[in-house]
Amino acid sequence: MPLLEVTDLRTLFATEDGTVRAVDGVSFRLEPGRVLGIVGESGSGKSVTCLSMLGLTPRRKTKVSGSAVFKGRDLLTLGEGELRSVRGAEIAMIFQDPMTSLNPVRTVGFQLTEAIRLHGRVPSSEAESRARNALASVGIPNPAERMKSYPLELSGGMRQRVMIAMALLNEPDLLIADEPTTALDVTTQAQVLGLLRDLRERTSASIILITHDLGVIADLCDDVLVMYAGRAVEQGEVRDIFGDPQHPYTWGLLASLPRMNLGARRIRAIRGSPPSLLALPKGCPFHPRCPAAFDRCREERPAAEPVAAGSAHLAACHLAPAERLAARRGGAAAAAAAATDARAPAAGAAATGATARATTGSSTEGSAPVGADGAPPPAAPEDVP
Ligand SMILES: Nc1ncnc2c1ncn2[C@@H]1O[C@H](COP(=O)(O)OP(=O)(O)O)[C@@H](O)[C@H]1O
Ligand code: SF4
Numbered sequence: 170m171p172l173l174e175v176t177d178l179r180t181l182f183a184t185e186d187g188t189v190r191a192v193d194g195v196s197f198r199l200e201p202g203r204v205l206g207i208v209g210e211s212g213s214g215k216s217v218t219c220l221s222m223l224g225l226t227p228r229r230k231t232k233v234s235g236s237a238v239f240k241g242r243d244l245l246t247l248g249e250g251e252l253r254s255v256r257g258a259e260i261a262m263i264f265q266d267p268m269t270s271l272n273p274v275r276t277v278g279f280q281l282t283e284a285i286r287l288h289g290r291v292p293s294s295e296a297e298s299r300a301r302n303a304l305a306s307v308g309i310p311n312p313a314e315r316m317k318s319y320p321l322e323l324s325g326g327m328r329q330r331v332m333i334a335m336a337l338l339n340e341p342d343l344l345i346a347d348e349p350t351t352a353l354d355v356t357t358q359a360q361v362l363g364l365l366r367d368l369r370e371r372t373s374a375s376i377i378l379i380t381h382d383l384g385v386i387a388d389l390c391d392d393v394l395v396m397y398a399g400r401a402v403e404q405g406e407v408r409d410i411f412g413d414p415q416h417p418y419t420w421g422l423l424a425s426l427p428r429m430n431l432g433a434r435r436i437r438a439i440r441g442s443p444p445s446l447l448a449l450p451k452g453c454p455f456h457p458r459c460p461a462a463f464d465r466c467r468e469e470r471p472a473a474e475p476v477a478a479g480s481a482h483l484a485a486c487h488l489a490p491a492e493r494l495a496a497r498r499g500g501a502a503a504a505a506a507a508a509t510d511a512r513a514p515a516a517g518a519a520a521t522g523a524t525a526r527a528t529t530g531s532s533t534e535g536s537a538p539v540g541a542d543g544a545p546p547p548a549a550p551e552d553v554p
């Protein structure tokens with residue numbers, strides 16, 4: 170049985186400018202002990218997905234629907250009291266900015282011992298020694314002294330370690346880490362990631378790691394959910410996403426990864442910007458930026474479908490699986506050629522459709538190619554990860 174099964178999660182925010190579809194039909198499963206990475210550009214709905222499950226979105230003017238079944242209970246149906254006891258004890262969350270969770274006017278020791286005692290009657294001496302051990306376990310030197318510090322007396326990296334120690338105090342079944350290293354310098358980032366890697370080995374907890382960095386996903390995760398404009402556009406195991414990525418948006422993310430051996434010259438960003446969630450484009454929300462877009466993409470929203478029968482690797486893209494490899498290696502023109510081959514028996518209609526696809530896919534009418542250098546991306550074979 171999965172530890173967490175999210176089905177058709179939707180979160181709508183009513184704003185003065187209209188309805189923001191921050192999460193728009195996201196589904197995934199998380200098995201015990203697995204690490205799921207949620208990746209996507211800023212504003213794609215990663216944080217709101219997790220906050221919605223935990224009842225942490227603003228109550229007013231927010232509509233959350235779907236289900237999020239955690240250990241057999243749908244979190245979306247629980248009352249505030251029940252949710253509060255799930256949070257902190259069974260599910261813990263670490264945020265990008267530790268100061269959103271740490272109280273600046275209380276010592277680290279006070280906050281840690283309070284978190285322990287909130288979830289069970291524990292003598293204060295035992296709470297203190299558990300708190301010290303927790304600080305030691307996340308590599309904080311001299312934990313007895315640090316217990317007396319106030320959060321603002323610590324460096325950003327130390328504060329994030331305190332946050333992680335606090336999250337782990339009650340041995341949660343699920344740890345959600347939302348961009349835990351984004352605000353840190355590179356060296357401290359590496360240390361905190363090392364800590365999470367270590368944690369993954371040491372505990373049986375499942376982890377959801379939110380990041381905009383696929384490199385972090387490759388390093389730490391078992392499963393991946395790629396989000397774009399509030400939707401899951403591709404999901405599967407890490408080896409699927411890195412070895413056989415199916416969605417043009419994922420190709421763009423992969424092509425943006427810095428390659429040590431290729432130098433900065435090879436770093437490509439995805440052209441254009443994500444759409445406004447107040448006014449999503451019709452059809453596939455990625456079509457204005459997609460190098461392989463064709464007519465159907467502008468009309469019809471693609472559903473997430475298995476890449477092969479029975480596979481847990483899903484992609485939401487109208488390209489047929491046979492067309493995707495060609496599109497990924499050679500851009501839209503190759504996709505069109507592959508589509509022509511695949512549909513050869515119905516020569517007339519299929520060939521016309523494919524030609525239309527080649528023209529629209531490489532045209533400039535509102536669609537920006539993924540490759541930063543303007544080439545239909547990822548064009549060079551060495552760019553295909
Ligand atoms: N309380 C809110 N009211 C209105 N819009 C919101 C609110 N919280 C988040 N959003 C919007 O929802 C979208 C998804 O946000 P978020 O999940 O934070 O993105 P990210 O992928 O960067 O974590 C963004 O466009 C954000 O502006
Ligand atoms: S090919 Fe079409 S459906 Fe697939 S990602 Fe591009 S625009 Fe979306």
Ligand SMILES: [Mg+2]
Pocket residue numbers: 215216217347348
């Ligand atoms: Mg976020």
